[in-house]
Amino acid sequence: MIGLCTAFTLLAVAVLLLILGYTLFHGFRHLDWGFITEAARPMGEAGGGMRNEIIGTLILVALAGAIGVPVGLMCGIFLAEFGGPKVAGGVRFIADVLTGLPSIVVGVFAYAILVRPLGSFSVLAGGVALAIIMIPIIARTAEESLRLVSPAVREGALALGIPRWRAVMSVIIPGASTGIITGVLLAMARAAGETAPLLFTSLGNYFGFQGLFEPSSALPLAIYQNATSPYRVDQEQAWAAAVVLVLMILAISMAVRWLTARGRPSRG
C-alpha cells in the first residue's frame, strides 16, 4: 500500500517536473531581454518579443481583479457573516457550481452579453470573463478564512459594544487577512493562465493595448497562436511565452506561500 502510494506520488511529481522542465528547456533558449521589451514581428519573421502580450495579460488580470476581488470578497463576507443558513447554503452551492464551470462556457457567456451587444471583441469582455472565473474562488476562500476566526474573538468584539458590521470590518476580516489575500492571489494566478475565455472576448491583436473597448493580445492567446503557426520561429516564440507565463504564475504562487508561511504579522 505504502509502495503504491509512493509510486503514484512519484508519477504525479514526475509529470509536473516534466512539463516544467520541458517548457523551461525549450523556452529559455529563445528567451532574452528583447523578448520582454520588444513588440511582436509579423508571422514567420524571426526576432521580436512579447511586450504587448505581457502588458495585455497584466491589464486583463488587473481589470478582472478590479471587478472580481470586490464582488468575490463581499460575497465571501456575506456567506460567512450575514447570510442565514438557507440563503448562504444556496449561494455557496451556486459558487461551487461556478467554480467547476468550464472556462470556455464563461467565455461564450461574456461573448454573448458584451461582445455581441458592443459590436467588438474587447479587453473589457475579457476582464469580465476572467472576473467570473475569479469570483467563486475568492468568495469561497474568503468565507473559509473568515470562518476560521475563532467564535471567542467574535463574541469578544460584540461584548465590547462594537456594532456587528464594525466588528466584521475591523476585527474579523483583519484576523482572516492572510487567508483572504491567499485566495485573491490564487484566483489571479488562475485567471492569468486562462486561454479559453479570452478566445471569444479579448481575441488578440498585434498592436498591444488599444483601449478597454478594443481587442488586445495576452500571453495565453499568443502561445496558442504561435504554437499553431507553421513557422518554426513562431513555435519557438510560443515556448518562450510559455516560460514567461509560467514564471509570472510561479511568482504569484511564491507570494502566496510566503504570505501563508509568514502567518500573523507582529504589527509595529
Place this chain on the structure above:
Amino acid sequence: MFGARIKGFFRQSVDDAPPERSAGVSPVVGGGLSVQDLRAWYGSFLAVKGITMEIPPKAITALIGPSGCGKSTFIRCLNRMHEVTPGARVEGHVCLNGEDIYDPAVDPVTVRARVGMVFQTPNPFPSMSIFDNVAAGLKLTRWRRSRAELEEAVERSLKQAALWDEVKDKLHRSGASLSGGQQQRLCIARAIAVQPEVILMDEPCSALDPVATLKIEELMQELKRNYTIVIVTHNMQQAARVSDRTGFFLMGELIEYGPTDEIFSRPHDRRTEDYITGRFG
C-alpha cells in the same frame, strides 16, 4: 444613556466609596442590576427558568453551580449576549440603574458598552497589537477620540488591570504574544477601557494556572471599588475567597442567594449544602 456614561466616568475618578455589602433590599443605585423573572431559551430548551435577583453595585457577586445549570447563560443575558446565539431567546427584565435593558427601545450594542464581559478563554483580537486591543472598544464604538485620549485610556486601563508594568515597553507587539494570564488581564483591560458600569466574568480563571488565577482574584478586589462584578465560577474556593454575595444555580433555577459567608457556612437549602460540601457536582 449618555448621561449614564458621564456618570460612570466621574464615578470612577471621584467616588471611591467602600462597597456596600449585602445591599439586597436597599434601593439599587450606581451599577447595580435588578433581574426580574428572567427566562432564557435555546430553541425550545428552557435554560434559565424565571430568575429574580438583585445584584448589588460595587461588589462581587459569584454564581456557582454544576455544569449546565444555566449560570453562564444567565450572565450572558445581563449584557444581551445570549441573543447572539442562533435560536436563543430571552424573556423578562434586567434593570441597570432602573433602566430595563430589554426595553424594545434599547439598542443591545449600547447595553454591551455599559456591561462588559470577560470570557472563559482569553480572547485578545489576534490581528491587533496590545495597544489596539485595549483601544478597540474605544476606537470601534460610536464615540470618536483623539490619539492622546486613546493613549491615556489605554494606560489607565492597563494599570487598572495590573498589566501596565509588564507590557508598557511592548505595546506594539501582538496581544497573542502574551502568556495566558497576561492575555486574560489584557481582556480585562479591554473591557474596562470603555468604562462600563458592570463587568461580567464567565469562569475567567478556568484556563489559567494558580499564580495567574491569584493575580486575577487580587485584581477583582481592586476593580470592585469602581465596578459591579458578576463572576461565574466552577471553583467554590474561588467564590468563597473573592465574592461578597453568592448565588447557587441548579437546573436553571436560583436555589439560594445571599451573603457569601452565610451561603458557605450555613446554607438554608439542602441542595446548596450538598453542592458546597462536594456531595455532587
